[in-house]
Amino acid sequence: MSDLRIDRPFTPKHLVEKDMMLNVPVYQRLFVWKDDQIQNLLSDLYGSYKSQSNGLYNVGIISVWVNAKENNIWDVVDGQQRLTFLSLFAAWNVAKLPRDSVVRNLWQNFLFVGKKLRISFTGRPDDEEDIKLLASRKMPQSGAFRCFAETADVFFAKLIDAQKSINLEGFAQYVYNNCAFLVDILPDGYGSYELNLYFEKMNSTGRQLEPIDMVKGMYFAKFARRWNKVFRIDGECSQEDISIADIISNKGNETVDKESSDAGGTDDSTAETKRLVSDEVMLLHSLRIVNGGDGSFSLDKSHLLEMFSKYFSDKSKEEWPNKADLLLKVLENYSLWMDKHIIRIAKDEKQGANRYIFVTTNDDDIEVCEHSQDSEKDDRTNPRSRRLKQFESMLFVSSDDSQDWIMRAYLLAEGKDTKDDDLLKVLKKIDEEKHPFPGVGSAENNSWSYGKIDRYWFWKLDYMLWEQHEENRSDTLFSALRKKNGDNEAISNYVFRKDRSIEHLHPQNPTQEGEDDDWANDRNDNKDAVRNSFGNLAMISSSFNSTQSNDSISTKMGRIDDQVREKRLQSIKLLLMVRSVKSRWTVEATQMHGEQMLEFLKKKLDG
Numbered sequence: 001m002s003d004l005r006i007d008r009p010f011t012p013k014h015l016v017e018k019d020m021m022l023n024v025p026v027y028q029r030l031f032v033w034k035d036d037q038i039q040n041l042l043s044d045l046y047g048s049y050k051s052q053s054n055g056l057y058n059v060g061i062i063s064v065w066v067n068a069k070e071n072n073i074w075d076v077v078d079g080q081q082r083l084t085f086l087s088l089f090a091a092w093n094v095a096k097l098p099r100d101s102v103v104r105n106l107w108q109n110f111l112f113v114g115k116k117l118r119i120s121f122t123g124r125p126d127d128e129e130d131i132k133l134l135a136s137r138k139m140p141q142s143g144a145f146r147c148f149a150e151t152a153d154v155f156f157a158k159l160i161d162a163q164k165s166i167n168l169e170g171f172a173q174y175v176y177n178n179c180a181f182l183v184d185i186l187p188d189g190y191g192s193y194e195l196n197l198y199f200e201k202m203n204s205t206g207r208q209l210e211p212i213d214m215v216k217g218m219y220f221a222k223f224a225r226r227w228n229k230v231f232r233i234d235g236e237c238s239q240e241d242i243s244i245a246d247i248i249s250n251k252g253n254e255t256v257d258k259e260s261s262d263a264g265g266t267d268d269s270t271a272e273t274k275r276l277v278s279d280e281v282m283l284l285h286s287l288r289i290v291n292g293g294d295g296s297f298s299l300d301k302s303h304l305l306e307m308f309s310k311y312f313s314d315k316s317k318e319e320w321p322n323k324a325d326l327l328l329k330v331l332e333n334y335s336l337w338m339d340k341h342i343i344r345i346a347k348d349e350k351q352g353a354n355r356y357i358f359v360t361t362n363d364d365d366i367e368v369c370e371h372s373q374d375s376e377k378d379d380r381t382n383p384r385s386r387r388l389k390q391f392e393s394m395l396f397v398s399s400d401d402s403q404d405w406i407m408r409a410y411l412l413a414e415g416k417d418t419k420d421d422d423l424l425k426v427l428k429k430i431d432e433e434k435h436p437f438p439g440v441g442s443a444e445n446n447s448w449s450y451g452k453i454d455r456y457w458f459w460k461l462d463y464m465l466w467e468q469h470e471e472n473r474s475d476t477l478f479s480a481l482r483k484k485n486g487d488n489e490a491i492s493n494y495v496f497r498k499d500r501s502i503e504h505l506h507p508q509n510p511t512q513e514g515e516d517d518d519w520a521n522d523r524n525d526n527k528d529a530v531r532n533s534f535g536n537l538a539m540i541s542s543s544f545n546s547t548q549s550n551d552s553i554s555t556k557m558g559r560i561d562d563q564v565r566e567k568r569l570q571s572i573k574l575l576l577m578v579r580s581v582k583s584r585w586t587v588e589a590t591q592m593h594g595e596q597m598l599e600f601l602k603k604k605l606d607g
Contacts (some may be wrong), residue, residue: 009056009058009180009181009182009218010062010180010181010182010183011056011176011177011178011179011180012086012090012107012110012175012176012177012179013106013176013177015110015118016106016109016110018072019072019113020072020073020074020118021072021073021074021113021118021119021120022073022074022076022083022087022118022119022120023073023074023075023076023119023120023121023122024076024080024083024084024119024120024121024122024124025075025076025077025122026122026123026124028076028080030124030127030144031080031081031084031085031088031127031142031144031145031148032081032144033081033085033144033147033148034147035147035150035151038085038147038148038151038152039151039155041059041085042151042152042155043155044057045057045171045174045175045179046159046171048174048178049170049171049174049175049178055178055305055306055309055310056178056179056180056305056306056309057175057178057179057180058180058181058182058211058214058305059082059179059180059181060079060082060181060182060214061078061079061181061182061183061184061214062076062078062079062082062083062181062182062183062184063076063077063078063079063184063186064076064077064079064183064184064185064186065077065185065186066185066186074183077186078184079181082181083119084119085148086110086175086179087111087117087118087119087131088131088134088145088148088149089107089152089175090107090108090110090111090135091111091131091132091134091135092134092148092149092152093107093168093172094107094108094111094135095134095135095136095137096168097168097169097172101169103169103172103173103176104169104172106172106173106176107172107176110176111131111135117131117132119131126141126142127142127145129141130142130145131145134148134149156168182214182217182218211280211301211304211305212279212280212283212304214305215283215304215305215308218308219308219312219320219324220324220328222321222324223324223325223328226328226332227328229332230328230331230332230335231279272346272347273344273345273346273357273359274344274345275338275339275342275344275345276342276343276344276345276392276396276403276406277401277402277403277406278301278401280301280304281299281301281401281402281403282331282334282335282338283304283308283331284297284298284299284300284301284303284304284307284402285299285334285404285406285407285410286327286330286331286334287307287308287311287327288407289330289334289407289410289411290311290326290327290330291311293408293411297310297311299402299404299407300402301401311323311327312324333415334410334415337410337413337415337417338406338410339359340359340417341409341413341417341418341423342392342406343356343357343358343389343392343393343396344356344357344358344359355495356389356392356393356396356495356496357389358389385420385421385424386470387420387424387467387470388420388421388423388424388427390463390466390467390494390496391424391427391428391463392427393495393496394459394460394462394463394496395427395431396496396498397459397496397497397498397500398455398456398459398460405427405430405431405434408430409423409426409427409430412426412430413426431460432605435454435456435457435460437601437602437605438454438457446529446533448533448534448594448598449529449532449533449534450502450504450508450532450533450537451532453502453534453537455500455501455502455539457601458500458502458537458538458539458571458573459496459500459539460601461572461573461597461600461601462494462496462539462571462572462573463496464600464601464604465477465491465572465573465576465600466491466492466494466572468600468604469488469491469492469572470492477576477596477600478491478576480576480579480580481575481579482564482579485561485564485565486564486565486567487564487575487579489567490563490564490567490569490575491569491572491575493567493569494569494572497541497570499541500539500540500541500570501539501540501541502537502538502539503537503538503539503540504531504532504536504537505536505537505538505574505577505578505585505590506519506531506536506585506590508531508532519531519586519587527587530587530590530591531590533590533591533594534594534597534598535590535591535592535593535594535595535597536590536594538571538573538574538577539570539571539573539574540570540571540574541570560574560575560578573597576593577593580592580593
């Protein structure tokens with residue numbers, strides 16, 4: 001049994017080849033999956049099959065106990081629901097596929113060893129008979145097994161209706177070869193009572209390996225210490241290192257809970273901070289880096305297992321450690337580079353929201369480099385560039401979860417330390433290549449109008465306005481600011497946020513009270529186009545958007561004053577809009593502001 005390890009995935013095909021028998025002990029609960037759980041797994045498997053990736057579809061970890069005297073029999077301690085699902089799927093295919101089908105014979109050999117089922121249920125002979133009934137094209141008597149048969153029938157009937165025809169044999173063969181699980185072999189020396197206790201405790205703690213844990217177990221088991229250091233996991237013990245004795249004695253429960261709470265990229269010296277990307281995305285970044293920026297390696301974390309299978313597929317398993325070592329070296333350097341050069345997210349207790357900070361690093365530790373809420377004090381005491389911090393935070397909120405700009409900057413820097421000003425130039429170049437300045441079309445076909453404009457440009461404009469304000473506060477753009485009322489400080493302390501939506505200053509659908517006389521009486525034929533133009537739009541939070549609703553202009557302006565006083569400004573552009581007029585936001589003021597902002601953007605980008 002030396003080849004049965006947690007770092008090796010098993011499929012129905014492997015179980016047949018190794019002649020493994022499955023036994024569900026008497027203490028296990030019955031098969032309890034409902035139609036939604038059955039349909040979800042069928043749908044996920046079919047989606048993986050249709051993607052034509054040919055990679056493994058992982059269903060998690062199976063905990064088994066092996067009797068030394070009968071080492072080809074697994075007592076299933078945890079995971080019987082998934083193994084019962086596969087047995088029922090086998091029976092359904094034996095019943096549905098043509099008798100001369102090669103794939104039907106594969107599932108027949110999985111389901112039966114001679115006349116005996118591969119899976120047995122101690123003390124539950126009726127369950128075994130129900131599986132045999134399903135295989136013989138009869139409806140099972142058990143409610144749960146009948147539910148599986150009916151759900152599978154409906155699922156594939158709907159697929160046929162939607163697609164006219166489906167390759168059921170191809171799908172069945174895919175599941176046979178690719179539906180994978182990891183096997184956790186529990187140690188000898190325990191009887192049914194201890195195993196039952198282990199089973200109950202594992203279920204009560206919800207122990208289930210996530211895809212990133214499976215990647216660790218399958219490919220990096222020999223490098224646990226280095227892995228834990230990259231992901232700042234305390235101690236050297238990982239989930240697969242917890243012994244059954246620890247679990248039964250309750251010592252392991254504390255370890256499992258601690259592992260769970262520590263997951264997610266935090267570490268002891270920056271316990272209140274986290275990276276801009278998840279651990280899964282950082283792994284995918286490293287995969288693409290080690291492959292020279294190859295874009296065929298997806299940065300979508302839902303494809304994590306598929307991408308790692310692709311990376312290791314061109315080598316034999318004996319060569320996997322070398323490939324894992326190479327990837328881990330890149331990951332170690334990349335994570336350290338990121339900690340040195342990329343902001344982290346920190347919780348601001350006073351503001352009740354996240355803020356962005358740099359950390360100071362060396363090869364062994366990370367320390368938080370604090371930023372006060374006083375921006376001018378930051379300039380004197382903070383050695384890191386505030387412009388770089390602001391630009392990185394703008395890129396973070398305007399990018400999707402892949403945050404590929406971080407990886408691209410690392411590749412351009414060749415993984416070497418970079419001065420803040422030089423890195424800012426690199427990031428601006430990356431950003432400009434990704435977001436070329438869109439032209440301004442006619443009123444009917446204007447890419448800067450509501451419903452067509454990319455939210456990115458509001459974040460980019462706010463960054464450029466912030467940068468211009470910090471460099472030259474006497475600029476005419478800011479001449480209307482109320483300096484004594486704190487407008488300058490509000491802009492200096494501006495923080496980029498993700499939860500933003502596009503809002504009209506003059507209401508899109510004004511009430512009679514909210515319609516300004518200047519708009520109601522204006523004879524401009526393009527008045528509706530102006531209402532939806534860039535000049536009348538700004539980015540604010542969804543909650544503030546809901547509060548603003550279709551209120552009058554004066555009411556909206558008053559709320560901006562509240563943001564200024566609290567130094568929680570949501571949009572620099574919106575502040576300039578309301579400060580550019582005394583009390584009325586007219587059609588003419590809207591057009592002038594829009595032209596001014598577009599001219600400013602284009603000039604800055606061209607410069």
